[in-house]
Amino acid sequence: MPSVIALDAMGSDRAPKPEVEGAIHAARNYGVRVLLVGPETTIKAELDRHPAAARLSIEIVHASQVITMEDKAVQAVRAKRDSSMRVGLRLVREGRAAGFVTAGNTGAAMASAKMVLGALRGVDRPALAAVFPTAPGTAAILLDVGANVDCKPHNLEQFAVMGEIYFRSMFGNMFGNTFDNKTSGRSMFGAGRRPRVGLLSIGEEETKGNQLTRASFQLLKRLPLNFVGNVEGRDLFNGHVDVIVADGFVGNVALKISEGVANLVRTVLKESLKATITRQVGYMLSRSAFSDFKKRIDHTEYGGAPLLGLKGVCIITHGSSNANAIKNAVRVAAEFAERRINTSIEQGLAQLRPARVEVEVEVAPAH
Numbered sequence: 355m356p357s358v359i360a361l362d363a364m365g366s367d368r369a370p371k372p373e374v375e376g377a378i379h380a381a382r383n384y385g386v387r388v389l390l391v392g393p394e395t396t397i398k399a400e401l402d403r404h405p406a407a408a409r410l411s412i413e414i415v416h417a418s419q420v421i422t423m424e425d426k427a428v429q430a431v432r433a434k435r436d437s438s439m440r441v442g443l444r445l446v447r448e449g450r451a452a453g454f455v456t457a458g459n460t461g462a463a464m465a466s467a468k469m470v471l472g473a474l475r476g477v478d479r480p481a482l483a484a485v486f487p488t489a490p491g492t493a494a495i496l497l498d499v500g501a502n503v504d505c506k507p508h509n510l511e512q513f514a515v516m517g518e519i520y521f522r523s524m525f526g527n528m529f530g531n532t533f534d535n536k537t538s539g540r541s542m543f544g545a546g547r548r549p550r551v552g553l554l555s556i557g558e559e560e561t562k563g564n565q566l567t568r569a570s571f572q573l574l575k576r577l578p579l580n581f582v583g584n585v586e587g588r589d590l591f592n593g594h595v596d597v598i599v600a601d602g603f604v605g606n607v608a609l610k611i612s613e614g615v616a617n618l619v620r621t622v623l624k625e626s627l628k629a630t631i632t633r634q635v636g637y638m639l640s641r642s643a644f645s646d647f648k649k650r651i652d653h654t655e656y657g658g659a660p661l662l663g664l665k666g667v668c669i670i671t672h673g674s675s676n677a678n679a680i681k682n683a684v685r686v687a688a689e690f691a692e693r694r695i696n697t698s699i700e701q702g703l704a705q706l707r708p709a710r711v712e713v714e715v716e717v718a719p720a721h
Contacts, residue, residue, distance in 0.1 A: 356385050357688040360442040360451035363392035364420040365458030367673045374400040376680025378407050386688050387411040389451055391442040417441040423673060427461030439463055443470040446666040453667030453687030457675040464501050467661055467668040476703035477663035481513045483520055484609050485656045488593040495521045496598045499659060500606035507569040510599050514551050515702045516662040517597040518579050521549045523695045549596035552585035554604060657686035667691050
């Protein structure tokens with residue numbers, strides 16, 4: 355039975371065009387069933403421009419309200435109870451959809467998800483995890499990239515566990531993706547080469563960083579993970595680490611800079627290739643290689659960022675998303691649900707709690 359994904363049809367800057375086109379591509383390429391959520395007449399008018407969509411597994415679920423990018427997140431979530439976001443998330447909570455995707459107001463999406471779905475047991479704050487390419491041709495995960503601007507050390511501790519499990523689950527061809535409660539010692543989170551987890555800071559030394567990173571380092575090094583210590587900004591893309599942990603403020607800045615650099619590289623490369631006839635001929639001869647390069651650094655190929663730690667699947671993507679980004683966000687939502695990543699996260703955090711108690715007892719002052 356194909357996965358059912360609820361898609362906020364009114365989230366992006368150019369809604370509902372990218373959402374409708376993305377839904378068509380996802381239904382056709384991945385065999386998922388897409389529920390387009392939003393004002394029925396608006397969505398239907400856009401769907402009617404694509405006659406082939408009538409043969410695909412796409413349905414409209416009416417929602418009378420829309421949360422805009424200008425709306426204040428908390429106020430909009432409370433006032434617009436029939437928004438496309440709230441309705442789509444309710445479909446997940448009621449079991450009518452396996453996951454939800456939105457390119458809408460990020461703050462409102464996070465507030466709605468926490469309100470409608472709730473957090474997994476053991477999760478204090480859900481975190482946004484972004485996937486991006488690395489030099490060896492694989493990928494890495496950065497979290498949090500904006501869900502929590504101000505964090506405490508135990509938040510980053512939870513981010514590390516959730517990020518490691520998510521990475522291993524999504525890239526199981528490289529790492530053991532079976533959560534094994536019977537495995538002892540530092541390999542309790544899976545078989546095979548364990549993903550390398552790093553803490554984003556301003557230096558590799560344990561003493562480097564601010565108060566948050568120094569305190570978080572002490573917690574992360576006690577975890578049953580392959581913690582490699584502090585990593586710096588340059589390590590985001592060199593493939594030396596698989597999961598990078600940061601607070602939402604630093605993570606979001608790092609992500610946005612990365613996307614800006616990728617856009618600059620594409621633009622400069624395109625202009626350079628048009629500069630001379632010789633270069634144009636060279637491009638024609640190497641078109642396939644250049645096409646692969648552009649695809650690797652294109653953030654729309656990686657879908658949206660999952661909000662890890664929820665009782666359900668919620669994928670948040672850019673407001674500027676095109677149809678390709680929407681298509682891949684739907685794919686990520688379906689894969690997340692099918693691989694039961696939330697179950698693995700809950701199990702991982704359950705194993706973390708006894709360890710935390712031991713640490714607290716160990717460092718408690720003597721009386």
